Amino acid sequence: MCGIVGYTGLGFVSAEAGAVGHGAPVASERPLEVALEGLKRLEYRGYDSAGVALVGPGLEQVSFSKKAGKLGNLVADLESRPLPAATAAIGHTRWATHGGPTDTNAHPHLADGGRLAVIHNGIIENFAALRRDLSADGVPFVSDTDTEVAAQLLAKEYRASGDLTAAMAATARRLVGTFTLLAVHADDPTTVVGARHDSPLVVGLGEGENFLGSDVAAFVAHTKEALELGQDQIVTLTPTSVDVSDFDGKPAQGKRFTVDWDASAAEKGGFSSFMDKEIHDQPHAVADTLLGRTDEAGNIVLDDLRIDEAVLRAVDKIIVVACGTAAYAGHVAKYAIEHWCRIPVEVELAHEFRYRDPIVNSKTLVVAVSQSGETMDTLMAVRHAREQGAKVLAIVNTNGSTIPRESDAVLYTHAGPEIAVASTKAFLAQITAAYILGLYLAQLRGNKFPDEVAAILAELREMPRKVQTVLERSEYVRATARSMADQDKVLFLGRHVGFPVALEGALKLKELAYIHAEGFAAGELKHGPIALIDEGQPVFVIVPSPRGRDQLHSKVVSNIQEIRARGARTLVIAEDGDDEVRRYADEIFWIPQAPTLMQPLLAVVPLQIFAMALATAKGLDVDQPRNLAKSVTVE
Ligand code: AGP
Numbered sequence: 001m002c003g004i005v006g007y008t009g010l011g012f013v014s015a016e017a018g019a020v021g022h023g024a025p026v027a028s029e030r031p032l033e034v035a036l037e038g039l040k041r042l043e044y045r046g047y048d049s050a051g052v053a054l055v056g057p058g059l060e061q062v063s064f065s066k067k068a069g070k071l072g073n074l075v076a077d078l079e080s081r082p083l084p085a086a087t088a089a090i091g092h093t094r095w096a097t098h099g100g101p102t103d104t105n106a107h108p109h110l111a112d113g114g115r116l117a118v119i120h121n122g123i124i125e126n127f128a129a130l131r132r133d134l135s136a137d138g139v140p141f142v143s144d145t146d147t148e149v150a151a152q153l154l155a156k157e158y159r160a161s162g163d164l165t166a167a168m169a170a171t172a173r174r175l176v177g178t179f180t181l182l183a184v185h186a187d188d189p190t191t192v193v194g195a196r197h198d199s200p201l202v203v204g205l206g207e208g209e210n211f212l213g214s215d216v217a218a219f220v221a222h223t224k225e226a227l228e229l230g231q232d233q234i235v236t237l238t239p240t241s242v243d244v245s246d247f248d249g250k251p252a253q254g255k256r257f258t259v260d261w262d263a264s265a266a267e268k269g270g271f272s273s274f275m276d277k278e279i280h281d282q283p284h285a286v287a288d289t290l291l292g293r294t295d296e297a298g299n300i301v302l303d304d305l306r307i308d309e310a311v312l313r314a315v316d317k318i319i320v321v322a323c324g325t326a327a328y329a330g331h332v333a334k335y336a337i338e339h340w341c342r343i344p345v346e347v348e349l350a351h352e353f354r355y356r357d358p359i360v361n362s363k364t365l366v367v368a369v370s371q372s373g374e375t376m377d378t379l380m381a382v383r384h385a386r387e388q389g390a391k392v393l394a395i396v397n398t399n400g401s402t403i404p405r406e407s408d409a410v411l412y413t414h415a416g417p418e419i420a421v422a423s424t425k426a427f428l429a430q431i432t433a434a435y436i437l438g439l440y441l442a443q444l445r446g447n448k449f450p451d452e453v454a455a456i457l458a459e460l461r462e463m464p465r466k467v468q469t470v471l472e473r474s475e476y477v478r479a480t481a482r483s484m485a486d487q488d489k490v491l492f493l494g495r496h497v498g499f500p501v502a503l504e505g506a507l508k509l510k511e512l513a514y515i516h517a518e519g520f521a522a523g524e525l526k527h528g529p530i531a532l533i534d535e536g537q538p539v540f541v542i543v544p545s546p547r548g549r550d551q552l553h554s555k556v557v558s559n560i561q562e563i564r565a566r567g568a569r570t571l572v573i574a575e576d577g578d579d580e581v582r583r584y585a586d587e588i589f590w591i592p593q594a595p596t597l598m599q600p601l602l603a604v605v606p607l608q609i610f611a612m613a614l615a616t617a618k619g620l621d622v623d624q625p626r627n628l629a630k631s632v633t634v635e
Contacts (some may be wrong), residue, residue: 002107002121002633003042003093004201005219006182006192006212007034010239011087025190025239027056027085032078034211035091038218039071043624047093048101050074053108053117054086055189061114062186066092066106087190087239090182090212092119095629109148111155115186118151121214122178122199123634130174150175154183165236165245168193172234172247178376178633182212192237195247196229199633200374200402203227203235203242203254210237215374215398216259217417224262227254230405257399261416275420275512275612275622279605280471283464285425286601288414289432290460298454300440305409307365307391313445315365318343319358319390321350321381322369323632325423325507326430330369331500332600333434339597340442340456351377351635354384364390367437371418371426372631373401380635382406395433397426411437420623421630422511424608427504428467428601435460435597459594463601466592470605473590477606480571480587481613484538491532491539492519492607493563495556496549498542501600505540505607511625512615522559535567540610542603543574543581548596553580560584573603 011026035052051066051074063083067073071093092107108117124130127146130153135141139152150171157167164185172181178198184191194201194212204211204219204226211219212235216226227242229235233252236243246252271277295301318337320330327349334345348358350368360366366385370378373396382392382403394407397415404410413429439456442448448456484490490509494502502519509517520529522541533539541560544552557580560570564584572585575593582588591602615622 004214005035005038005091007031008088008192009209025087031086031089035089039091041217049094049106051106052091054089055184056086062117068101105143109151111151118183120147121180125177164193194235201229224259229254273622278425282425282428283468285415285429286432287464289429307408316363318345318365320347320367325427326369328500328504329430335497336597337438340438350381353381360388360390362389366390366392369395371397373398373403374631376635421628474609477609478613481610482617485617490517493522494542495522497600501603508611512611533566533568537568539568540571
C-alpha cells in the first residue's frame with residue numbers, strides 16, 4: 001500500500017545545452033520536484049506519513065525530510081527547512097504496518113552515518129531476528145520499523161563490499177517477507193538501487209534521467225516508456241543506464257511496455273472527486289474493455305493467453321479468487337459462466353481460499369480478479385493454486401503488476417487508472433472481462449455457437465450507452481441520498497445476479513459513508529434478516545427484469561411487499577416499464593431494460609451514486625475514505 005518514487009538525472013546543464021540529459025551531472029531542484037509530484041500521484045494508495053531523501057555532488061550526507069500525516073506536512077517542512085539541490089531522490093508514502101505513523105517511523109530510514117537512505121514497501125517478516133543480531137553488533141535503532149532493519153543490514157553489506165548493488169542483493173537474500181526497497185548513498189549521488197520481492201516496482205525510462213515507481217502513476221507525467229521488474233530482481237539506475245540483475249548478481253531482464261494512459265487521465269477531469277469522475281468513466285470502462293476482443297472472423301481472443309486450448313477444454317471447475325468489490329464482480333460472473341459454459345464456478349474470498357485446503361488440480365481454472373494486480377491475499381491465492389497444479393487466468397486493470405506476471409494468462413480490463421480507493425469502474429470492467437472469458441470458454445468448448453456468442457457480445461456492446469443513460473438520471477439518486485444523510489443503517493436485497501449487486505451496494509455505503517450497510521439474498525429475508533425491518537428502515541431492492549428468468553421478478557416483488565408491510569422504506573432499482581413494482585416502492589430508480597445477465601452493469605450505478613452523494617452530504621472524503629488503502633499489499 002505504500003507509494004514509492006525514485007529519480008536520477010543529469011540535471012539542467014545550461015540554457016544553450018537545452019533540457020535534461022546533456023553533460024556532466026548537475027545538482028538541481030528536479031529530483032525533489034519529481035519525487036514530490038510522484039508521491040502526490042500515489043496518494044490514492046492510502047498512507048499515513050511521507051518522506052524524501054536526496055543525494056548530490058559534494059553532499060557528505062543524505063539530505064532528507066519525513067513527516068507523519070499527509071503530504072502537506074512534508075511540503076511544509078521542506079519549505080521551512082529547504083534541502084540542497086541534488087541529482088538523485090527517493091520518495092515514500094507509508095501505510096503503517098510495524099510501528100505507528102510517526103515522524104521517526106516515516107521513511108526514509110538512514111544508516112551508515114547518515115550517508116545511506118532506504119525506503120520500503122511491504123513487510124519484512126524476519127526483521128526481529130535480524131534486529132537482534134544487528135543490535136548485538138552494537139547497531140543502534142531509532143524506530144520501531146522493519147525497514148530500519150533493512151537499512152542497517154544494507155549499510156553493513158555496503159561497508160563490506162563498497163558496492164551498493166551487491167550490498168542490496170546480499171541484503172535481499174537475507175530478508176523474508178514482501179519488499180520493494182530503494183536506496184541511495186552519498187558516495188554515489190547519481191545512482192538509485194532498487195530490489196523487489198512480491199511487491200511492485202516499475203522503471204520509467206527517460207532521456208538523461210530515469211525513474212522508479214511502485215506503479216506507473218509515479219512517473220507517467222514524464223515518460224510512458226516503462227520496464228516491469230520481475231520477482232527477485234535488482235535494478236541499478238543512473239541518469240543514462242538501467243541495469244537489471246537477480247539476487248545472485250546475475251544479469252536479468254525486465255519486461256518493456258508502454259503505459260497505455262496519460263497523466264491527465266489520472267486527474268479529476270472537472271469532476272468534484274476521482275470517485276465521481278470514475279463513476280462517469282464507466283461507459284468507457286466497459287466499451288474499452290470490450291475493444292479488440294474479437295478477430296476478423298468474430299471469434300473472441302484473449303490478451304496474453306499462455307494456456308493450451310486443450311487444457312482449457314479439459315477444465316471441469318472454475319474457482320474465482322478475489323477480495324472485496326473484485327469478489328462481487330466474480331460472483332456476478334459466476335451466474336453467466338455457469339449458464340453459458342455449464343462448468344461449476346466457485347467464488348472464493350482469496351484470503352479464505354488457501355486456508356480451507358481447497359480441492360484444486362490440473363483441471364481447475366483459477367480466475368484471479370484484481371484491479372490493482374497487487375492485492376497480497378489474491379496473489380497468495382494465485383501462488384497456492386499454481387502449487388496445486390491449477391492454471392491461473394488473471395483479470396487485472398493495472399499493467400505491469402504482479403498478479404498477471406504470476407498467472408498463466410491475462411485478460412486486462414481497460415478501465416484506466418482507478419484512483420479513488422473505493423472501486424467503481426473497475427467493477428463494471430471486471431464483470432465485462434469475466435463475461436468475455438465466459439464467452440471465450442463457451443466458444444472454445446462448443447457450448448455456444450458463434451452466432452450465439454455474437455448475439456451476447458452485441459448485448460454487451462449496448463451496455464456503455466445504457467450505463468450512460470443511468471448516469472443521466474442520477475440527480476434523483478443524489479437528492480434522495482442528501483435527504484438520508486442522517487441514516488445509520490441501510491439494507492440491500494437482490495436475487496440471482498442482483499444478490500452480488502446488493503453486496504456491492506452495501507460495501508460502497510460502508511466504505512464511503514461509514515454507515516452500517518448489509519446486502520442479503522432476497523430469498524434469505526424470511527430466514528432471519530426480516531427481523532431487522534422496523535418503521536422507516538431504508539431497504540434498497542434490486543428488481544430483476546420482468547422479462548427475464550422466470551419467477552425471479554414476482555418473488556422479489558413479494559419480498560418488497562413483505563418488508564413494506566413491516567414499515568420498511570423501499571428504494572427500488574427497476575427497469576423501465578416495470579409498472580407492477582410501482583405500487584410497492586417508496587422511491588424508484590429506473591434503469592434501461594437489459595437481459596438478466598447484463599442488468600448488474602446498470603443496477604449498481606445508482607447504488608454507487610447514492611453512496612457517494614450521501615458521503616458527500618456528510619462532508620466525508622469520497623476519494624480517500626478513512627482506514628482504507630487502494631491496494632492492500634499486506635495479508
Ligand atoms: C473496493 O471498493 C475496495 N476498495 C476493496 O474491496 C477492493 O475491491 C479489494 O481490496 C480488492 O482490490 P483489488 O481489486 O485491487 O484486488
